[in-house]
Amino acid sequence: MPETVPVSQLYDTILILDFGSQYTHLIARRIRELGVYCELLACTTKIADVPFKPKGVILSGSPYSVYEKDSPHVDPAVWDLKVPVLGICYGLQEIAFTRGGRVHSSDKKEFGKATITISGSSRLFEGLPAELTVWMSHGDQVEKVPDGFKTISATATCPFTAVEKPDENIYGIQFHPEVTHTQHGSTVLKNFVAGICGAAATWTMATFVDKEIERIRSIVGPTAQVIGAVSGGVDSTVAARIMSLAIGDRFHAILVDNGVMRLNECETVKETLQKHLGINLAVADAGELFLGKLKGVTDPEKKRKIIGNTFIEVFEAEAAKIEAAVEQAGKGKIEFLLQGTLYPDVIESISFKGPSATIKTHHNVGGLLDDMKLKVIEPLRELFKDEVRALGSILKIDDDLVWRHPFPGPGIAIRVLGEVTPSQVAIARHADFIFIEEIKKAGLYRKISQAYAALLPVKSVGVMGDARTYEQVIALRAVETKDFMTADWFEMPYDILKRISTRIINEVKGVNRVVYDVSSKPPATIEWE
Numbered sequence: 100m101p102e103t104v105p106v107s108q109l110y111d112t113i114l115i116l117d118f119g120s121q122y123t124h125l126i127a128r129r130i131r132e133l134g135v136y137c138e139l140l141a142c143t144t145k146i147a148d149v150p151f152k153p154k155g156v157i158l159s160g161s162p163y164s165v166y167e168k169d170s171p172h173v174d175p176a177v178w179d180l181k182v183p184v185l186g187i188c189y190g191l192q193e194i195a196f197t198r199g200g201r202v203h204s205s206d207k208k209e210f211g212k213a214t215i216t217i218s219g220s221s222r223l224f225e226g227l228p229a230e231l232t233v234w235m236s237h238g239d240q241v242e243k244v245p246d247g248f249k250t251i252s253a254t255a256t257c258p259f260t261a262v263e264k265p266d267e268n269i270y271g272i273q274f275h276p277e278v279t280h281t282q283h284g285s286t287v288l289k290n291f292v293a294g295i296c297g298a299a300a301t302w303t304m305a306t307f308v309d310k311e312i313e314r315i316r317s318i319v320g321p322t323a324q325v326i327g328a329v330s331g332g333v334d335s336t337v338a339a340r341i342m343s344l345a346i347g348d349r350f351h352a353i354l355v356d357n358g359v360m361r362l363n364e365c366e367t368v369k370e371t372l373q374k375h376l377g378i379n380l381a382v383a384d385a386g387e388l389f390l391g392k393l394k395g396v397t398d399p400e401k402k403r404k405i406i407g408n409t410f411i412e413v414f415e416a417e418a419a420k421i422e423a424a425v426e427q428a429g430k431g432k433i434e435f436l437l438q439g440t441l442y443p444d445v446i447e448s449i450s451f452k453g454p455s456a457t458i459k460t461h462h463n464v465g466g467l468l469d470d471m472k473l474k475v476i477e478p479l480r481e482l483f484k485d486e487v488r489a490l491g492s493i494l495k496i497d498d499d500l501v502w503r504h505p506f507p508g509p510g511i512a513i514r515v516l517g518e519v520t521p522s523q524v525a526i527a528r529h530a531d532f533i534f535i536e537e538i539k540k541a542g543l544y545r546k547i548s549q550a551y552a553a554l555l556p557v558k559s560v561g562v563m564g565d566a567r568t569y570e571q572v573i574a575l576r577a578v579e580t581k582d583f584m585t586a587d588w589f590e591m592p593y594d595i596l597k598r599i600s601t602r603i604i605n606e607v608k609g610v611n612r613v614v615y616d617v618s619s620k621p622p623a624t625i626e627w628e
């Protein structure tokens with residue numbers, strides 16, 4: 100395989116060393132928003148193993164205390180890089196500790212808002228007022244700064260909230276510039292990455308597209324073929340589009356119709372991907388197979404397992420068909436499997452796990468890799484979801500698709516509580532369709548992170564047209580969330596709820612009652628199963 104250049108070598112890159120703070124990924128988000136590329140690596144990474152020359156280094160916060168026996172420490176080779184270093188919270192304490200200063204556990208802890216007073220004229224605080232409201236989260240304090248360092252800000256209880264050694268471009272701050280509660284936090288980061296490190300703000304999705312297409316071409320080479328599962332969700336669609344731009348019909352997309360997609364979804368996805376985006380797509384019509392296997396099953400975990408396993412079975416059968424056709428036509432072998440992995444998944448797997456780290460994931464196609472012996476290709480691996488959306492727009496993918504709410508792999512099967520039968524799926528689908536249509540009409544779709552209708556396996560009594568009814572209940576769920584790990588229920592205006600409920604009861608046969616879910620996550624989850 101030809102040598103390929105990692106993204107970090109194509110852009111000025113800031114290296115973030117993660118010591119296990121809950122906020123490290125936010126540092127990366129903020130820097131990317133400034134148009135500067137950055138990558139996060141675990142604090143235990145040896146500088147010699149970093150695959151690029153960073154323009155600057157940021158040391159993150161941490162649940163540890165620097166003076167404890169088993170605390171993580173930065174590779175001292177970081178100082179030989181001779182590039183600017185910024186320590187945030189634990190990062191500041193680490194700079195003090197490793198360069199001859201002193202850090203201790205203070206009886207004056209600071210959690211939440213604090214006011215810092217800036218002294219002198221540091222490049223880090225250029226253009227900022229002399230007083231700033233910042234967000235703090237620390238119990239330890241620097242009590243003596245190393246030689247050659249000077250203090251550039253303090254609070255009433257913490258004398259060293261910011262220090263610098265300008266001749267070596269080393270900076271440390273006790274507060275968190277990456278959280279939105281810190282006033283001018285982005286300016287502080289900008290002063291560091293653009294001003295002090297001199298990193299160019301060239302990281303835009305427009306520049307990424309061409310470089311990524313080139314990169315894919317060099318990875319895949321002139322003849323190899325690539326397969327990939329696409330769902331019609333934004334991640335797999337953007338990944339598929341970029342593949343097809345790079346290698347044309349040597350990319351083979353497979354959409355599995357599992358019988359539990361949204362109303363008309365397979366047709367729409369097929370139309371959009373095949374016709375409008377020119378993606379070489381095969382649809383595996385497996386609805387009956389899935390629903391057959393789900394017959395009589397009511398346990399949510401069993402349903403998920405059956406769907407996951409059947410998905411792999413169908414995908415592999417479809418891939419074998421494509422392989423046979425490719426062989427017959429004398430084309431190159433299928434060597435790669437496309438995956439829509441995003442940067443948060445990567446961060447999750449490489450970040451330094453402090454004592455408090457617990458993260459949840461969902462995988463749909465993980466089981467494919469072991470048997471298939473294909474190399475994985477992940478064009479979105481460096482991107483956050485909003486960057487994927489921006490990329491989608493640049494690739495001329497419809498707004499409707501770019502902003503589509505996420506849809507779980509097991510689909511409506513985990514939204515029909517209890518046994519999944521074709522008639523139950525039809526009811527849930529129809530109600531869901533009305534719900535989403537009305538949210539869109541009301542201009543609320545983009546404000547809501549995810550919305551759907553669930554069909555409950557209970558019946559209640561009602562009266563319609565003077566007659567008694569005994570029918571099922573639809574539960575409407577709409578949530579607002581940034582990362583889907585926690586979520587608030589959406590405060591849906593009453594008039595819209597009224598319209599939706601009337602339409603569902605009037606139009607969906609088998610439903611005589613609609614309820615709205617007012618549970619946040621935690622303690623509930625977004626899906627009902």
Ligand SMILES: Nc1ncnc2c1ncn2[C@@H]1O[C@H](COP(=O)(O)OP(=O)(O)OP(=O)(O)O)[C@@H](O)[C@H]1O
Pocket residue numbers: 327328329330331332333334335336353354355356357439463464503504505506507508
């Ligand atoms: N019905 C399906 N047919 C083919 N592949 C699927 C199907 N459902 C899920 N997948 C695969 O599982 C992957 C993960 O699904 P996931 O829902 O996390 O991402 P997505 O559908 O691409 O985007 P989104 O998060 O916006 O829904 C998809 O990228 C796709 O490769």
Ligand SMILES: O=c1[nH]c(=O)c2[nH+]cn([C@@H]3O[C@H](COP(=O)(O)O)[C@@H](O)[C@H]3O)c2[nH]1
Pocket residue numbers: 403461462463505506507508509549583620623624625626627628
């Ligand atoms: O691709 C997926 N495969 C799954 O098995 C799966 N289960 C839940 N979800 C989606 O994950 C987010 C969080 O859902 P929960 O709060 O219900 O865990 C929400 O966005 C859910 O829709 C899944 N996505």
Ligand SMILES: NC(=O)CC[C@H](N)C(=O)O
Pocket residue numbers: 120159160161162163164187188189190236237238239240
């Ligand atoms: N948020 C942090 O980085 C905290 C650092 C250290 N654990 C302290 O309490 O001071």
Ligand SMILES: [Mg+2]
Pocket residue numbers: 330332505506507508
């Ligand atoms: Mg999806």
